[in-house]
Amino acid sequence: MAAHALYLGLISGTSVDGIDAAIVQFDDDHGLCRAAMRFGRTYPWEAALQARLVALGQQAGALTLDDLGELDTRIADGFADAACRALADAGLAASEVAAIGSHGQTLRHRPLGRGGDGRDGFTLQLGDPSRIAERTGILTVADFRRRDVAAGGHGAPLLPALHAALLHADGEDRAVLNLGGIGNLTLLPGDGAAVRGFDTGPANGLMDAWCQRHTGAAFDRDGALAAGGRVDAALLERLRADPWFALPPPKSTGRDQFHLDWVGAALRGDEAVADVQATLLALSALTIADALRAAQPGTARLIACGGGVHNAALTRALADALPGVTVESSAAHGLDPDYVEAMGFAWLARRTLLGLPGNLPSVTGAAGPRILGGIYPA
Structure with missing residues (x-):
């Protein structure tokens, strides 16, 4: 893995105000010393999809299985579009990016479950990473939070x-x-x-x-x-x-x-x-x-x-x-406040590919350090 490879981080936060994209270069093989953002921009959601996500976040309405599957696809397309636009706006080819780190869009985050004891805890981020990898032609790392929750942690914060x-x-x-x-x-x-x-x-x-x-x-x-x-x-x-x-x-x-x-x-x-x-x-x-x-x-x-x-x-x-x-x-x-989170998911993707843990048990309460996320080849 190249020491100075570029990574593309993607996140849409709980406000659903847009998809943040950050293209980041790390200065060593562990990505621990310095990070230089080569490009950062926020791309808008398609208006109807954004309204739907905001409504779901405010407890409005229930989802059928078909709704859930459609949302997973539409969110992934939004993330893939943002990645492709970021590459074009930065004047970069997909081949210059080692990996995408995609946070996805959180629909529910209940790490302690309904009973509050963690036995049924879960966190749900949508945005099919296979679709992002297919659309962009870039290896994609995603679903960072669930491994920490499986280890008894809160899955957050991860940065x-x-x-x-x-x-x-x-x-x-x-x-x-x-x-x-x-x-x-x-x-x-x-x-x-x-x-x-x-x-x-x-x-x-x-x-x-x-x-x-x-x-x-x-x-x-x-x-x-x-x-x-x-x-x-x-x-x-x-x-x-x-x-x-x-x-x-x-x-x-x-x-x-x-x-x-x-x-x-x-x-x-x-x-x-x-x-x-x-x-x-x-x-x-x-x-x-x-x-x-x-x-x-x-x-x-x-x-x-x-x-x-x-x-x-x-x-x-x-x-x-x-x-x-x-x-x-x-x-x-020296860190643009609008893109620190997106930079973080680029960093987490790099950690995963290096076989290094991305969580801190002292933060999340997990049973120990864990390599986070799944890897989806291009």
Whole structure:
């Protein structure tokens, strides 16, 4: 395997706002030292499919087996289209890419199962990797989460090992925050102690869904809707009282738990749209801050990535909730915040092909390190 081969990472997050594609070059055979993104871009979903995925994430409707099979194919085609467009836009041939790492689209994530004991735990990402390999002509690695869940883990978050490789600093306690639909933290102790990580709860997902339902916009640009409202303190406390927030790590969650019906159950019914948006923003910022203070109280620097970095109101709220902590974008460390996750799945594909584990048991709670994903030759 060439030491400087290119890998293409693909992911669509819980907000379903597009398919992120990142073409990445790693500098050694383990991909642990440095990663250089050669190209990154977000490609739109086909509108009707995106609407269907958003509705499913908000608990709307059931799926027949035929529906499930059709979605698996249509999602794969969306991912394959994004990969082919990324190659064309980057001026690269398929033969120049060693592998695609495809996360797929999460439909459900219940690693503890319905009973909460993990015996029936599962995670479901759609996007047939055989179809992606066939369409692109590139070996594809996919289905990264299920092996960790099979080993008793949460299958998430999976990127703390990459965060540690790229962003750890001796002598400074750091945390990496991914602000996707769901927020997740990676804890990087400056003394070399074990890396930890876990989901914190909603980040952008609830705000996006509320904004779309009431304004038609896919997201709250710059937090403008939230900035026009006032935090409803009573509503905020009802939402923060959800028992999930008090669970100890390891833990993970998704839109199947934090969705608009969950919000609706806490509403009186007469709240202003902007006030609810402001409250959801405060919920994201405060639950992230609560989790960070509890898990690593000495954190000096919080490095944020993901789409929420562009929400100025959210980043201000985070800084206000974490006095004494430097809150900054991963861009300050040479990593485009929009594509860190996609880079991560390129990295995981490389790990799989090298026969190296991709999970961290200290993060996911799995029984041990595991080689993740399946390999689908071109």
